Amino acid sequence: MIKLSRHADPLEPAGQQELIGLWRSEWTRTDYDWLEALNGDYADTLRTVSVVARIDGRAVASATVNFAAHAPETCLIGNVVTLAAFRGQGLAKLVTDAAVAIGFEAGCTLAFLGSSRMEGNVYERCGFIRVAGSIMCRAAPGFEADMTFAPGHAVALRDAQWGDMTGFVRLLTQPLADAVIDMPRGLMSIAAADPKRCVSAFPLVHESVHLRGGVVLMLAAIDSSRIFGMGTLTPGPAPSVSHRGIVDVAAHASYATHRDEMLARLLAAAGSRRIETLEAVVVTSDTAKLEALGRAGFRPVATLPGHLRLRSGPADAVRLELKLT
Ligand SMILES: CC(C)(COP(=O)(O)OP(=O)(O)OC[C@H]1O[C@@H](n2cnc3c(N)ncnc32)[C@H](O)[C@@H]1OP(=O)(O)O)[C@@H](O)C(=O)NCCC(=O)NCCS
Structure with a gap:
């Protein structure tokens, strides 16, 4: 007899142990801190609910759903796992369907x-279709045509928060003005390359930038949980290279004019961190991004032939620098 139960973060210690036990049957590490998430550290902005399937009281399978606490619109399914001895009985389908239903x-x-x-x-089998690369999507009934963003949303630039995790994945599936979204993490626009990351894209950027004392900016809709662009400042690596930092910006095609504003915020953040030299690496075909960096004072210092592997083949890049002192 299979029983399903729902567990929202923050979760009490026994529930945490049960879920981590299931996850560790397959994975030894994650893109974000399991304990932080289960203790509810992200819960102000990101709702996280795990579905657990039990057979004779034993937890044998689970799936987790995330969505923004403010104006839920997009949900992400992750951590789908079935204990090896219980596979092939439809448990993953059961918990995935249940997690989607919660979203x-x-x-x-x-x-x-x-x-x-x-x-x-x-x-x-759960109704997901492949968008591109590793990203799959399922629409709620009647919302099959809901994939593309319309222009004209009121937007604001602000620091990223965990609740942006879901909106950021949605942005990854949109037509972006830039081939590269975040050069240090190798995050590419879906138009330029097949995405290798989905749920892990936001945690990867957020964790790696914050470990280096940097900034992740989101160009976010005011009236929804949509994300229209991202800017990153990645300092260091400290202590030996604490005087340098790398910036990148990318935006949805309809909101690309906000690059200048993002760059201005990143330059100010670099200044307050006593960074002396800022670097950017831009694929040569991203001419509008190159122009925005030029307006911000960046100058080319090197060309990097075949630096990136895009869907269309190897692409050249330009390394630019800006001295802040
Ligand atoms: C993927 C997984 C959750 C499937 O669990 P399950 O309870 O056996 O799934 P179901 O019984 O509902 O469906 C079985 C089908 O899953 C498919 N499947 C197996 N591994 C899969 C994978 N990594 N991704 C997607 N589907 C997979 C198989 O084709 C299988 O079909 P079959 O029975 O006709 O061979 C399980 O194999 C597992 O825990 N794997 C390790 C963790 C993992 O890779 N999770 C997915 C992360 S995206």
Whole structure:
């Protein structure tokens, strides 16, 4: 007899132990801190609910759903796992469907997850279709045409918060003005390369930038949880290179004019961190980003032939620098 239960973060210690036990049956580490998440450290802005399937009282499978606490619109499914001895009985489908249902009940119209291409992928059986690369999507009934963003949203630039995790994945599936979203982490626009990351894209950037004492900016809609652009300042690595930093910016095609504002904020943040030299590496075809960096004072210092591997083939890049002192 299979029983399903729901567990929202923050979770009490026994529930935490049970989930971590399931996850550790397959993974030894994650892109974000399991304990921080389970203790509710992200819960102000990001709702996280895990579905657990039990057979004879034993937890044997789980799936987790995330959505923004403010104006849920997009949900992400992750941590889908079934204990090895219980696979092939439909448990992953059961917990994935249940996790998606929680997201849709909360008001989300689209669910995303990351999965490798494989024959008979269980998520196809759950109604997910492949958007590109590792990203798969399922629409709530009646919202099949809800994929593309319209222009004209009122936006504000602010520091990233965990609740942006879901909106950021949605941005990854949109037509962006820039081929590269974040050069230090190798995050590319879907138009330029097949995405390798889905749920992990935001935690990867957020954790790695904050470990280096940097800044992640989000160009966020005021009236929804949509994200239209991102800017990063990645200092260091300290202590030996604390005088340098790398910046990058990217935006949805309809909101690309906000690059200048993002760069101004990143330059100010670099100044307050006593960074002396800022660097940017831009694929040569991103002419509008190169112009925005030029307006901010960056000058080319080197060309990097074949620096990136895009869908269209190897692409050249330009390394630019700006002296802040
Ligand atoms: C993927 C996984 C959760 C499937 O669990 P399950 O309870 O056996 O799934 P179901 O019984 O509902 O469906 C079985 C189908 O999943 C498919 N499947 C197996 N591994 C898969 C994977 N990594 N991704 C997607 N589908 C997978 C198989 O094609 C299988 O179909 P079959 O029975 O016709 O061979 C399980 O194999 C697992 O825990 N793997 C390790 C963790 C993992 O890779 N999780 C996915 C992260 S995106």
